[in-house]
Amino acid sequence: MVGILVLRELGVLIVAIMVAGRSGSAYTAELGSMKMREEIDALSTMGLDPIAVLILPRVAALVIALPILTFIGSMAGLYGGGIVAQFYGDMAPAVYVQRLHEAVSITSFKVGILKAPFMALVIGIVACGEGLRVQGSAESLGKQTTTSVVKSIFLVIVLDGLFAVFFASIGM
Amino acid sequence: MSDEEIAISVRDLVVGFGKRTVIDHLSLDVRAGEIIGLVGASGGGKSVLMRTLIGLLPKRGGEIEFRDRRNGAGRRGVLFQQGALFSALNARQNIQLPLRESAHLSPGLLDEIANAKLEMVGLTAEDGDKFPSELSGGMTKRVALARALALDPALLFLDEPTSGLDPIAAGEFDALIKTLQRTLRFTVFMITHDLNSLAAVCNRVAALADGKIVALGPLSAVLASDHPWVRAYFHGARAQMLHLGSN
Numbered sequence: 001m002v003g004i005l006v007l008r009e010l011g012v013l014i015v016a017i018m019v020a021g022r023s024g025s026a027y028t029a030e031l032g033s034m035k036m037r038e039e040i041d042a043l044s045t046m047g048l049d050p051i052a053v054l055i056l057p058r059v060a061a062l063v064i065a066l067p068i069l070t071f072i073g074s075m076a077g078l079y080g081g082g083i084v085a086q087f088y089g090d091m092a093p094a095v096y097v098q099r100l101h102e103a104v105s106i107t108s109f110k111v112g113i114l115k116a117p118f119m120a121l122v123i124g125i126v127a128c129g130e131g132l133r134v135q136g137s138a139e140s141l142g143k144q145t146t147t148s149v150v151k152s153i154f155l156v157i158v159l160d161g162l163f164a165v166f167f168a169s170i171g172m
Numbered sequence: 173m174s175d176e177e178i179a180i181s182v183r184d185l186v187v188g189f190g191k192r193t194v195i196d197h198l199s200l201d202v203r204a205g206e207i208i209g210l211v212g213a214s215g216g217g218k219s220v221l222m223r224t225l226i227g228l229l230p231k232r233g234g235e236i237e238f239r240d241r242r243n244g245a246g247r248r249g250v251l252f253q254q255g256a257l258f259s260a261l262n263a264r265q266n267i268q269l270p271l272r273e274s275a276h277l278s279p280g281l282l283d284e285i286a287n288a289k290l291e292m293v294g295l296t297a298e299d300g301d302k303f304p305s306e307l308s309g310g311m312t313k314r315v316a317l318a319r320a321l322a323l324d325p326a327l328l329f330l331d332e333p334t335s336g337l338d339p340i341a342a343g344e345f346d347a348l349i350k351t352l353q354r355t356l357r358f359t360v361f362m363i364t365h366d367l368n369s370l371a372a373v374c375n376r377v378a379a380l381a382d383g384k385i386v387a388l389g390p391l392s393a394v395l396a397s398d399h400p401w402v403r404a405y406f407h408g409a410r411a412q413m414l415h416l417g418s419n
Contacts, residue, residue: 038256041228045250046270 002081003104011074012112013160016119019066020152024127027058028148031131032141040132050132059124066120067113074112107172115163119156126152178239179204179327179359180225185234187217187224194220196383197234204326207353207360209370211405212380218363219253221380222329225361226250238327249320249358253331255312257304263290263315264300270322289318294348310341314348321352328353330362334369342366346373367406379405 031054034040040050078100085091091099130148134141180202187195194217202208212218223229225236226248257266267286271277277285287297293314304312313333320328333349334342346369353360364370370377370391377394379387379402387397395406 034259037254037259038252039258041223042250042252042256042258044228045226045248046273048273 001103002085003078003100004108006077006081007074007104007108007112009112009160009164011077012070012115012119013156014077015070015073016066016116016123016156016160017153019062019069019120020123020127020156021149023062024123024152025145025149027124027127028131028134028145029141031055031128032134032144035132035134036136036138036141055124055128058128059121062120062124063117064120066123067116070113070116074109111163111167111172115160118163119159122155122159123152126155177204178202180361181235181237181239182225183235183237185221185224185236186232187220187229188232193232194383195224198380198384200378200385200388202359202361203376204359205357206375207349207362207373209374209377210361210363210380211365211370211377212363213401213405214365216380217383218380219331222331222361222363226329247323247325248327248329249323249325250329251313251316251320251331251333253335255304255316257307257312257316257319259304262301262303263295263307263318266304266315267300267319267322270319274323285322286318289321290315292321292352293318294344309336310345313337313345317348317352321356324356326358328358328360330360330364332363332365334364334366339368342369343372349373 031040034054040054043050043053082093082096082100085096086093127148130144130151134144178201180200182198182200182202185195185198186193198221210218210221220229224231257263258269261269264283264286267289268282271282271285286300290297290300295311295314295318299307299311299315302311304315307315317333330349334345337345346366349360349362350373352358362369362374364374374391376389377387377391378385379394379397379399381399381401386399387394387402394402397403
């Protein structure tokens with residue numbers, strides 16, 4: 001139960017929400033302050049495309065990092081589950097590992113990890129888009145950062161729901 | 173005469189946001205090799221005009237033509253009001269960025285060029301290692317100017333180059349622009365509120381009011397204009413203090 005839950009849903013979802021909170025807000029604030037200080041305009045006047053120079057690398061980094069973080073997060077989740085099972089359920093670690101082995105299939109793992117790059121894409125695009133929408137003031141920067149985090153967490157959860165429907169329909 | 177050659181020709185330019193028209197059928201010729209100063213009320217569209225010329229804002233109508241056929245034509249340098257240096261890069265890397273993106277040069281050559289540009293604007297090679305957050309206001313402007321000059325532009329746009337500088341630094345910056353312009357022969361389009369810089373640096377002054385150029389010419393000619401806003405601007409109390417309005 002713990003194994004399936006963590007691998008399929010919780011691992012990727014919690015990691016995505018955390019990343020939306022810390023990296024997403026960082027992206028928005030970073031791009032927003034660049035926008036405020038006219039750095040983005042300066043880039044355009046040099047003939048550089050801000051989307052290619054600023055946004056693509058950031059989104060690509062998230063797309064690569066989120067599956068890795070999801071893997072680490074899931075492993076940590078399973079380890080935590082083991083500890084709880086040992087102290088509250090008096091289950092020996094060896095038994096836990098064996099049960100896990102029986103319950104968890106490679107499919108659960110695949111479902112979880114497959115979702116990660118898409119969530120990264122959503123977080124990255126929302127965060128960067130909100131960053132570019134910042135107007136001249138510090139107030140707008142704060143507002144846009146908040147919007148970015150709220151929006152990306154919301155979209156990540158919606159996306160997770162859509163994936164659940166999708167995976168159910170293809171029988172994974 | 174080469175001085176009369178037109179660098180930028182603007183005809184019937186209209187720019188606006190939503191229902192508001194900021195620039196209303198504006199026409200202006202910028203001559204090659206001159207320093208033209210643009211004055212106007214705050215929020216009156218000076219920056220909008222400049223940003224439209226650079227291509228950062230879309231125009232609703234009219235024509236903007238860059239006619240300079242000299243070597244390096246089409247290359248434009250822009251100095252933004254707050255410098256707009258990339259905060260993640262140090263001063264030298266900031267200057268090198270436009271070069272790095274437009275040509276494949278060896279790191280050694282890039283450093284040499286950047287150091288030359290730093291020297292040109294009165295900074296030392298050591299200043300190149302500083303990050304924008306460690307630079308003073310005047311130094312930031314100088315580095316930004318060096319970056320704007322990195323590609324040896326034929327046309328330089330300056331957005332309030334002396335704002336936020338003390339009178340001494342502003343005077344030095346004015347002198348720097350004038351010297352560089354005289355040596356490198358580029359055209360300067362500059363927005364300014366600094367009456368001293370208008371008097372010291374600009375060959376011609378254009379006054380922007382109600383979305384149009386209401387007075388254009390050497391400072392003395394603009395001073396003689398009887399447009400109410402221009403009179404209020406140049407003959408107001410602050411201008412009187414500089415003894416500009418008295419003559």
